[in-house]
Amino acid sequence: MWWLQTLNTIFFFSFLLFAYFNLNDKDSWLWVPIYVLAAVLCGLAVFHRYFGTLYLWAIGFYLSYAVALFFVKDGVLDWVTKYNRQSIVESMQATKPYIEKTREFFGLLIISTALGLNYWMNT
Numbered sequence: 001m002w003w004l005q006t007l008n009t010i011f012f013f014s015f016l017l018f019a020y021f022n023l024n025d026k027d028s029w030l031w032v033p034i035y036v037l038a039a040v041l042c043g044l045a046v047f048h049r050y051f052g053t054l055y056l057w058a059i060g061f062y063l064s065y066a067v068a069l070f071f072v073k074d075g076v077l078d079w080v081t082k083y084n085r086q087s088i089v090e091s092m093q094a095t096k097p098y099i100e101k102t103r104e105f106f107g108l109l110i111i112s113t114a115l116g117l118n119y120w121m122n123t
Helices: 002-021 028-046 052-071 076-081 097-122
Strands: none
Touching: 002 028, 002 097, 028 052, 028 097, 052 076, 052 097, 076 097
């Protein structure tokens, strides 16, 4: 499936770039490994190397963390209900915690989708 290899190549480079962007964050100890693991798994998928158990473990962790970010104070739910869905893309310097948590939430959903697609298509 050439389209899946192409998509995994895009995910690989994107996730590495996201890891790089997170190097200067205060929580880089968490986010760099999150993005690097996703990049490695997508990179290996380009070469038809799949690790179903690792996909499930990673997806479980990422989705659990996403649920926590959804409900935590100043999380996604507050962004929707309390802060009227202010733009999360206007500045890359997130000074508002609900914007940072919402961005992280969607990043986790993107990673989970990429890994879920690989799991579903190849195991």
